[in-house]
Amino acid sequence: MSWSGPSDGGSGRRGYHHGNLREALVEAAVELIGAKGPAGFTIAEAARLAGVSPAAPYRHFRDADALLAEVALRGFTLFTERLEAAWGGGKPEPVSKFEDLGRAYLAFARTEPAYYAAMFDSHIATDGHAGLQDAADRAFGVLRDAAERIAAAAPKERRPPALMIALHVWALSHGIASLFVREGPQRRKLPMSPEDLLEAGVLLYLQSLGLSGGA
Amino acid sequence: MSWSGPSDGGSGRRGYHHGNLREALVEAAVELIGAKGPAGFTIAEAARLAGVSPAAPYRHFRDADALLAEVALRGFTLFTERLEAAWGGGKPEPVSKFEDLGRAYLAFARTEPAYYAAMFDSHIATDGHAGLQDAADRAFGVLRDAAERIAAAAPKERRPPALMIALHVWALSHGIASLFVREGPQRRKLPMSPEDLLEAGVLLYLQSLGLSGGA
DNA sequence: TGTACATCAGTGAACGCGCGTTCACTGATGTAC
DNA sequence: TGTACATCAGTGAACGCGCGTTCACTGATGTAC
16 A cells, blocks of 8 residues: 555655654654743653653653754754845845844744744753853844944944843844734833834934944 | 640641641742752642642642743732842942942842742743732833833933833843853853953943933 | 630641652664574 | 674653642631621
8 A cells, every 4th residue: 555665645754664763752842842831841741742652752852851852953044044044144234134123033033933932932051061052142143243343334443332221122032922923911002013113113213323324 | 745735836737627738838839949940849749848739739729720820920919029129220220239239139049049940940821810910010110110220311302212122131131140140050150240241241232322420 | 815716927738749769671773593 | 795783763651750739627816796
């Protein structure tokens, strides 16, 4: 009955050995986190979702935390890619590309709530999960590089510190994403989209630094 | 051996009946949330901490969510008080009191991490917990009123919308609190305190609106 | 003031559940010769 | 090319655990008369 060789028809399972269980577990974790938040996922349920016995995950992950950290790691990597793509080296026009970067931040929180939650809501201890801190640093690095480019437009003697700009814009983006994109009692109706709110905030901010055109 | 009447010496327990179990459970929940996050607390452990059988809490709370919602509710109320005290009606000088308001926001996140987590990290559904949304609204109201007072300083024909100011400042404060005050892989070393970062951001922002003196 | 009674708040035992983790095992895969 | 063997990845059964929730109960409190 099999026309397709060793495959079993799309599940990825190849008989007794799964073939790609590590990937399947990460995908399952993402799905579960998306459905119930970082607290609502368990190794056992991820195993079930991957169609495997509850002992199997331990061949690939030390414990639930390690799996969660892997999801966060991939989340930061994906996040970095999305931010880099949006920034695009700041060409052709840095300020408008900087706005695109902000929009990409919110878009990520919106379209990848599971990754976003694993990255920012799971409160994983960073030590013991090598690479996680680095991955988070790389994501922030995109923003910092962009801020450097933006700051460079100011005359040298009154150039604002790029790191400060990056921190302000990051915090504003994260705050808007947390308060107005995600669910919770703090969420409220806005008279505008989160994207527009962020754009207005960033433009006003850059304006006060003399880095953006007019009132 | 008892010099103090019906008390049993400080635990609040008065014999068979606890006397104030509802309060004790809320306090226990706050303590547990502070120690392990909103996900790491259970009704059973709160009962144990209050020195009571695991069935007792059900006389006071429908389930764990109801207890968590009560913590969040009290958190928002306390938060409102702190913010109001810091703002102090904007006297004597609105802009500097507005900065105090921001500092109070961060101070709350720092000194009351359990309440802060219950309010912003627990992802309680707001429906079914009457009063929670209102309490959150009142906290935001302090910020919105302050923003209105600040905006009123601008000439009428080019006065920025106070709601927008309130939303921007709230998001910036919340972002800084989430990223730089609380633990997690996203937290990084800052070249300044979160308080100074917020103050600089708010001043620059107000400046672009023509609402603050300076550079 | 005393007594009977109603109400209330907490008990403790019990239940079923799902989880994390371990263990000896076994089927599948890859490799040496 | 074939065979023996080592290694690897998943099995399934089992364990102890703590949780949420229920139940009939009982001790304490308050109140009517």
